[in-house]
Structure formats: C-alpha cells, structure tokens
Amino acid sequence: MALLRVTSPHAHGPASTQKVMQQVLLATVPGVIALIHFFGFGVLVNIAWAALLALAFESLALKLRGRELGFYLKDCSALVTAVLLGVALPPYSPWWLIAVGMASAILLAKHLYGGLGYNPFNPAMVGYVVLLISFPVQMTTWEAPRGVGEVPGLLDALRACFTPASFDGTTAATPLDVLKQNNSLLLENLWAAEPVFGRWAGIGWEWANIAFLAGGLWLLYRRIFTWHAPLAFLAVLALMAALFYDGGSSASGGSPLFHLLSGATMFGAFFIVTDPVTSAVSVRGRLVYGALAGLLVYLIRVWGNYPDAVAFAVLIMNFAAPFIDHYTQPRTYGHRKPAKRREES
Amino acid sequence: MRKIFDFHGGIHPPENKQQSLGEPIRDAGIPAQLVVPLSQHIGAPSSPIVAVGDRVLKGQVIAEAAGFVSVPQHAPSSGTVAAIEERPIPHPSGFHALCIVIDCDGRDEWLPHRGLENYEGESPSDLLEHIREAGIAGMGGAGFPSAVKLKEKPGASIDTLIINGTECEPYITADDALMREHAAEIVAGAEILRHIVGPKNTLIGVEDNKPEGIAALQAAAEGTGIEIVVFPTKYPSGGEKQLIEILTGRQVPSGGLPADVGVVCQNVGTAVAVYDAIVHGRPLISRITTITGEAVSRPGNYRVLLGSPMQHLLDLAGFDPARNQRLVMGGPMMGFTLTDSAVPVVKTTNCLLAPSAEELPAPPPAQACIRCGLCAEACPASLLPQQLFWFARGKEYDKLEEHNLFDCIECGACSWACPSHIPLVQYYRASKADILQQRRDHEKSEQSRIRFEARQERLAREEAEKEAKRLARKKAAELRAQQQAAESGDDSGAEVDPIQAAIERAKAKKAAQQQAAGGESEQDKLEKAVASTRKRLDTASAKLEQARAEGSDLIDALQSGVDKTRAKLEAAEKALAEHLASQDNPPPASEPAVAKPRSAAEIAIAKAKAARAAEADLSPQEKARKQLDSLRQRLDKSEQRLAQSREAGEDEKIVEALAATVQRLKEKISALESEAEKVESP
Numbered sequence A: 001m002a003l004l005r006v007t008s009p010h011a012h013g014p015a016s017t018q019k020v021m022q023q024v025l026l027a028t029v030p031g032v033i034a035l036i037h038f039f040g041f042g043v044l045v046n047i048a049w050a051a052l053l054a055l056a057f058e059s060l061a062l063k064l065r066g067r068e069l070g071f072y073l074k075d076c077s078a079l080v081t082a083v084l085l086g087v088a089l090p091p092y093s094p095w096w097l098i099a100v101g102m103a104s105a106i107l108l109a110k111h112l113y114g115g116l117g118y119n120p121f122n123p124a125m126v127g128y129v130v131l132l133i134s135f136p137v138q139m140t141t142w143e144a145p146r147g148v149g150e151v152p153g154l155l156d157a158l159r160a161c162f163t164p165a166s167f168d169g170t171t172a173a174t175p176l177d178v179l180k181q182n183n184s185l186l187l188e189n190l191w192a193a194e195p196v197f198g199r200w201a202g203i204g205w206e207w208a209n210i211a212f213l214a215g216g217l218w219l220l221y222r223r224i225f226t227w228h229a230p231l232a233f234l235a236v237l238a239l240m241a242a243l244f245y246d247g248g249s250s251a252s253g254g255s256p257l258f259h260l261l262s263g264a265t266m267f268g269a270f271f272i273v274t275d276p277v278t279s280a281v282s283v284r285g286r287l288v289y290g291a292l293a294g295l296l297v298y299l300i301r302v303w304g305n306y307p308d309a310v311a312f313a314v315l316i317m318n319f320a321a322p323f324i325d326h327y328t329q330p331r332t333y334g335h336r337k338p339a340k341r342r343e344e345s
Numbered sequence B: 001m002r003k004i005f006d007f008h009g010g011i012h013p014p015e016n017k018q019q020s021l022g023e024p025i026r027d028a029g030i031p032a033q034l035v036v037p038l039s040q041h042i043g044a045p046s047s048p049i050v051a052v053g054d055r056v057l058k059g060q061v062i063a064e065a066a067g068f069v070s071v072p073q074h075a076p077s078s079g080t081v082a083a084i085e086e087r088p089i090p091h092p093s094g095f096h097a098l099c100i101v102i103d104c105d106g107r108d109e110w111l112p113h114r115g116l117e118n119y120e121g122e123s124p125s126d127l128l129e130h131i132r133e134a135g136i137a138g139m140g141g142a143g144f145p146s147a148v149k150l151k152e153k154p155g156a157s158i159d160t161l162i163i164n165g166t167e168c169e170p171y172i173t174a175d176d177a178l179m180r181e182h183a184a185e186i187v188a189g190a191e192i193l194r195h196i197v198g199p200k201n202t203l204i205g206v207e208d209n210k211p212e213g214i215a216a217l218q219a220a221a222e223g224t225g226i227e228i229v230v231f232p233t234k235y236p237s238g239g240e241k242q243l244i245e246i247l248t249g250r251q252v253p254s255g256g257l258p259a260d261v262g263v264v265c266q267n268v269g270t271a272v273a274v275y276d277a278i279v280h281g282r283p284l285i286s287r288i289t290t291i292t293g294e295a296v297s298r299p300g301n302y303r304v305l306l307g308s309p310m311q312h313l314l315d316l317a318g319f320d321p322a323r324n325q326r327l328v329m330g331g332p333m334m335g336f337t338l339t340d341s342a343v344p345v346v347k348t349t350n351c352l353l354a355p356s357a358e359e360l361p362a363p364p365p366a367q368a369c370i371r372c373g374l375c376a377e378a379c380p381a382s383l384l385p386q387q388l389f390w391f392a393r394g395k396e397y398d399k400l401e402e403h404n405l406f407d408c409i410e411c412g413a414c415s416w417a418c419p420s421h422i423p424l425v426q427y428y429r430a431s432k433a434d435i436l437q438q439r440r441d442h443e444k445s446e447q448s449r450i451r452f453e454a455r456q457e458r459l460a461r462e463e464a465e466k467e468a469k470r471l472a473r474k475k476a477a478e479l480r481a482q483q484q485a486a487e488s489g490d491d492s493g494a495e496v497d498p499i500q501a502a503i504e505r506a507k508a509k510k511a512a513q514q515q516a517a518g519g520e521s522e523q524d525k526l527e528k529a530v531a532s533t534r535k536r537l538d539t540a541s542a543k544l545e546q547a548r549a550e551g552s553d554l555i556d557a558l559q560s561g562v563d564k565t566r567a568k569l570e571a572a573e574k575a576l577a578e579h580l581a582s583q584d585n586p587p588p589a590s591e592p593a594v595a596k597p598r599s600a601a602e603i604a605i606a607k608a609k610a611a612r613a614a615e616a617d618l619s620p621q622e623k624a625r626k627q628l629d630s631l632r633q634r635l636d637k638s639e640q641r642l643a644q645s646r647e648a649g650e651d652e653k654i655v656e657a658l659a660a661t662v663q664r665l666k667e668k669i670s671a672l673e674s675e676a677e678k679v680e681s682p
C-alpha cells in the first residue's frame, strides 16, 4: 500500500479562483443588460470583441512566457478583464480602439508584471486610461441613451465596430459632462433644460448603476469580497457630494444621489475597487483604500479635467495600496500593537 | 450565563462527525504485540528500566521519566518484553525511535494498584507527583506532560481552569464520545485538577455541535460549581489560545503561556486520566481513539491500549486498503500522514483517519495568489497569510518575523480557505524551520566565540592564581624559616610541622584518588565509545547487507556510512589503546589509593566521595570555580542535547524548553563568574 505523504491540512474548502472569477462575470450580467437596453448592442459587441482579444492576448502571453495554456486560461481572469473594459468603453467603439485597450490591459498591465496576482495596477483600468489619454475624442463620445435618441440595432453595432467608416449615431454629452459644463443654471433648471437627466441622475445611467449595485450586492452575499472597500468608497463619495452640494446652485457639484448613480460609480465600487489583486489586503486597509478612492473620484469629477474619474482614482490608489498595507497591518493575536507600530515605537 | 467572546477568523469545514458516532465506545482488545515508544510526549524520552525477556504486568512502570519535562511509560497489558529497539513511531517526519516491545500473554494481569482514598487531604504537589508517575501527558494533541503544565508558576496567579472539550477538528469524536459516556469521570477529574490549581472558576468548554455530551456534562456537574460553557462551533475554537479567548476574552501574549493570563488548560481526556490515576491508581495505558473515514466500514470510537499497532485498529474497523490513499493521525486540518500502518497508538492519538481518495482528494495544483484576502479572513491569529506567503516564497525572513510568522499556529484555516489552493501552511512550516536553523547557526558561532573567550580568560585567571599561591607559599615558607631561626629549640614550632605534613600527605592522597577515579572513568568512556561505535557499525553493515540484497538505491549512501563508522571505530579503538598504554605505568602516587572499582556504581560512588573530600579542602574561590566548571559542563551537555533535538526536528516546545535550560545555565554561570571576579579582585 503506497501511502500518500502530504502535509496538513488534508481538507480543502469549496472556494476556487475559477469559481470566484465566474461569479464576478455572472454578477456583471444585470448591469450589462441595463446598458444594452439603454445604449444598444454596441455594449455587447464591445464585450464580445474584447473577450476574444483577451483570450488571444492571454494565450500569446502565456505562450511567450512558456506557461501551460489550459491551466492558466482556466482561471477566467482574462475574461473578467475583458468584460470590465468592454463595459467601461463607449459603445460602438472601433475594433482597433478595443484592441489597443486590451493589449495594454493584458500584455502591458498584467503579463509584463508577471501575470495574475503580480500586477500592481488594475489591467482594465490601465487599458482604459491608455485609451483615454491617447484617443480622447473617441473615448468621450457616448451614444445617446434610449429615450434621448435612437438606439442602433445589432447589425449597426457590428458595422460601427468593424468597418472603417466612422459611425454616425446620435451622440450626447453624458450627464456628468453636462453638469461639469454648467456654470449658470441652478440644478433644478439644468434638469429641466437638458434631456439627458432622468429621475435621480442621467437617463439610462441611473438604471445601469442600480443594476450594477444589484450584481455587487449579490457578490457580497456570496462572500466573494467583503463590504469594506465598496462601502467606504460609496460613503465617502456621497459624503463629499453632500458637503459640496450647496442646495443645487449653479456651482453645485451635484447631489449625493446623483453621484452615486452616475457614470461608473456602482460599477467601480463593486467591480473595480474590489479587485483584490490591486487593492489593499487587510480589512482596515480596504476601508482606507475604498475611502480614498471615493474621495479622489469626487475631487476629479468636480474639480479635475475629466468628467468621470473612477479609472484615474483607482490607478492612483493602486499606487498607494502597498503603503496602505504597510500602515494598516492587523494586530496579531497575543500582540498589543500592530506589527508596524510596534516596530516604530 | 457566562459571557462568551469571539475570536478573529475561523472557518466552517464540513464536520463529518456523525460517521463515527453511530455506536458507543468499543473495546479494541489486546493485540498480540504492543509497541510502547519511549517518547509519546513533549520532553525528554523516558529511560527503560526493564530488560528483554522480563515479564511485565499491566500498569507496571517499564520506563522512567528522564528529567523534569518527561513522564514514565507503563506496560499497557501483561506479557514479556520482546525487544527494546528502534521502531517507526507516529511522527510527521516518519521517524524511528526507541520503543519497548511487549509480547502480550492475553491475561491482562494487573499490577496491584490502589488509588488515594481522600485526595482532598493531599497536597497539590503530592497529587502532581501522582499525575506524573501515572505517565499523563496532554491527550488533546501536543502531549505536554500534564504535571509540568499544572505546576504552579511563580508569580502567576491562576484564576481560571479550563477543561477543553471543544474538539473542533472535523471527523474526530473521541472527546465527544468520552463526554457522552464518561461525563462523571470528566467532572471528577476536573474537581481534582481544581483542587490542585485552586482557581476561582472551573470551566468546561464545549462547542454547540455536541448536545448529548453537553447534556451529560451538565447533569454530572450539577452542584459541583463547575460550569459547562457552550459556544458556537467554529474551527479552530479548540486551539488553546482560541479557547482561552472565547471563554475569558483574554489573549495569551505572544511567546507566553496561558498562565500569564491566569489560565490553565487541560483536555477532557486528560481529566479522565487524572481521575483514573488519583482515584483508582491506574496509570495512563489506554485512550479513546476515533477511527473513521470512508476507507473503513465500521468507523467509531475505540478504547485502545497504548502501543497497539494502527493496523490492529484498521483491521477492527474493517479497513479497505483499495479505497485508501493516505492515513492521517489526527484530523484533516492538523493531522499528519503516516507512512506505515505498523506505528503504534500513542498518548496523543485522538484519531486515525482513513479517507478514501474521493473524500479527501489530492490537492490540486496551486494557482496564483489573487490577494483575495480569504486567508486573512480565516486566520485565527489575525495574521496576513497572503503576505507571509509572499515573503516565504522570496525567503524574506526578516519580513516574515516582522509579520509575526511565529504566531501562526499552523491550524490550516488559511490553506483551507484559499481559492487558489496554495499550500500556505506548508510554506510557513518550511520558513519556520529555515529561520530556526539560521538562528541556531548564528547562536552556535556566537556561542563558540563566547566559549573561546571565556576559556582564554579562565586559563589566564588560573595561571594568575597559581602564581599568587606560589608566591604566598614561598612567603609563608620564608616566614616559617625566619620564625624557626628565631625560635630555634622551641618545641611548639617543631610540632606544627608533622601535622602540616600529615595534612599535606592526606591532600596528596586525595588528589591522587581523584585522579585515579577520573582516569578510570576516562577509560570507561573510551570503552563505551568503542562498544557503541562497534554496535553502530554492526547495524549499519546489516542495513547495507539488506540494501544489497534488495538492490535498493541507497547502497552508496549506506556504504559511505559504514566506511565512516568504521573509521570512527578505528579512531576510538586507537584512543582506548593509547589511554591504556598511558595507564600501564601510572604515577606511583595513585597505586595505594583505590582498588580498581568494578561496577559503574562503585566508580560513581568513589568519584562522588573523592569529589566531596576534595571539595572540603577547597577554598571558597576554588569551590566557586569548581561549581562553575561543573555548570559549564552541564551547559555543554545541554547545548549538545539542544542541538541534537533541533537536528532531529523535535517539537518546538522541547526545543524551547531545552533552550530555556541553556539560557538558565548561562545566566547562572555569568552570575557566578561576576561573583568570582568580585571575590578575586577586591
């Protein structure tokens, strides 16, 4: 009888990285459906094309690095990156834009640093920011949502992506843009004057945000991540908005609800800020990480040069994560102080 | 209701306890042969006091405790000692160690024994002595000698005695079965322990997944003032530190003992063993062991004689080797695999797990750490396992220590939770071993430096002393000569001299005796060395032969081992021959001193006598130096022992205990040295 010699523990929990990634993918479905409903099939084409590219780039990188394809592709992390970037890009983006974004995400941000787990920056956000800086026009042109303009069909979406002729759908400034450009109207009047606004925030955007919130809550319920980072993120964003709301004057930064349901807020809170690889590790660290990211989003939205700010805020916080980790080590059992402070005192 | 505290982290693995709870405790009977390891506890292995061929009775002491942190071993059944030899023992590294093998005669004949009629009239220290003599070592897992653990620590006042009935590991139900069927004995044992420790509170802590056991304990504890505290099931609440936190809200300081927060912990099995020892005078010779897993058809709890081969239990439980792929002693979270089913059940064998391959599948290949933090959420020590993993892989030992690697209790919760299947605990174990090794190497070089310097200093001092004495003698002689010259003809002066001379003679004689005794033991030592080396050579050669016969690929290694041993033997023989040659014409003074003592005892007695006699003549300084020397010798020995146990990878607690001894000796020595300096240089 050949007895196996292995060290404890001999039992293993049900969790697996693959399952974690699959659940994250699943949780994006409500948000994606909402986006498709309001902005048309461009969203789906984005995601599908991005996913294809992700698998291709991932395979290429693994091949170049001499890794076993099947084992690493199985972790689904490349697909998650593809979906996240696909959602973040404006619908009806040309194929090459998405390709550049995915290449930056998978090759540059992920594999150049050593692959999954070693990347200090969120790959999808790196892809997004590279594009935003290189192709600002394409990256800030959003299709008008259903109810404001016409929504193109699937064929139009495919054509928009893959034919060289530029796409001529109806575009509209995003609500965050509109608010940013406003300097004369009271918010109330702005709301009445601009068709992009809905009940609480932008038409379409508000529901997409709510759908992403639902997906995020499901992930929380499944214990895929803890509440610390997303809650801190949303709370600080709302707090900042409340502090600088000033009753809706022309200089107002927008109401807390507006900020919570605009742009990439919920998507960012539950799918980007929670990215475990690039965030802080301890519970306290994640609170700090989320809170600072929320603060940055507000600062950039209201006083910065870009209308939405989740990608920048997250990348800056990726930078800060190791420092946060350093200063937020938990107190180990039987110690009076956390390791860091013990050392310094 | 007592307030219950929560501890950080923890996991909820499937309990899998029902399988082994279907039937009451069964008796495993008497196997044909019992193999009693001399080391079933943390601390020094016991030393055998029986010889091959001796008939032993059940309960008879067959090996004595060797030192303070040690316990004796008893014959678990009557029979004949068949061998005292190295056998595989249950150990994570698959060690072999000295065991006493008893061929059972099946009569199970007890040595007459009697308990104490009224233990309450006995002093705690007497009771502790009984506990120690009964061979009781912690039965929950670690196997630390209970008497040592219960012994009062100076400066620590114990207010809480905790009896651990948690049994949080999946599959294991030995304590549960004990609580269901022997609650009264547990409570009685707890009362004895309470009498010894004298705490304010005596608590029995049980997880809430054992309702029958809880009910039985509550009924038994009625009116005793012992509280049964029930708390939610969560792994690893049975860890001593975690249990203390759950019940008292206190955390044992890092590197400290439960006594530092006023707590003493004992397992329920240990409580029953204490009860048996005190009330019935029965030593620890059996225990309850769970045998479970899908590879056995009759899982359950068995009362097993210590020393029973695991195979005996497997046979009883209907073991199907075809379904099995590993054997685990202990539970699935912290147990270790056995490589041989012939190893015996020992005092700490709470479970023998024989899972099928589907039940506990081989670990899948590890994926990348995605820093998800599930491990940190699970860690009961509030560590950051993912960071530790990162540093462990990079061999960043400073960082590991900074992140409190040594507070990891190796509970396995992090590995269990990790979605990437990273064998985290394995990394921590390896890193701990590496760091300890590093420290040891550093210590060694440091110590040899210190020793060298101390020796140099001592030699210089001795030289100076000799010189001073010579001068003093010279002066005295001169003085005497002057006196004599002055008082020539005076009788009293002449009278002093013969006495003085007699004293001198006596001294010389004693010194010679001493030398002779020393010489004798030197020869003895050399002879012993030759004998033991020869024995080693024999076994090595035998092994080599066997390897040759089997065509094993170890032949080369064994061959070089044999060669080395042979060289050693030759060296030892040469040393002995040289020594004998030098003894052939010994200094004449030693001749009349001692007739050649024959037995080792006589030598020892002679030596002791000589030493005492010599000591009587010594000045305080010399005495101090003598003491210092003996301390230094002891230090050397303890250091050697420490190094050995470290090399052998013995349990951390032993190593720690030994290290503490070394430290104490060092302190003593330095205290003595500084005192001696004070005396010498006023």
Ligand code: SF4
Pocket: B368, B369, B370, B371, B372, B373, B374, B375, B376, B385, B386, B389, B414, B417, B418, B419, B420, B421, B422, B424
């Ligand atoms: S649980 Fe595993 S994958 Fe997650 S952070 Fe810990 S080590 Fe990394």
Ligand code: SF4
Pocket: B378, B379, B380, B381, B382, B383, B385, B407, B408, B409, B410, B411, B412, B413, B414, B415, B424, B425, B428
């Ligand atoms: S094995 Fe160590 S690091 Fe892992 S959970 Fe247990 S105590 Fe924490």
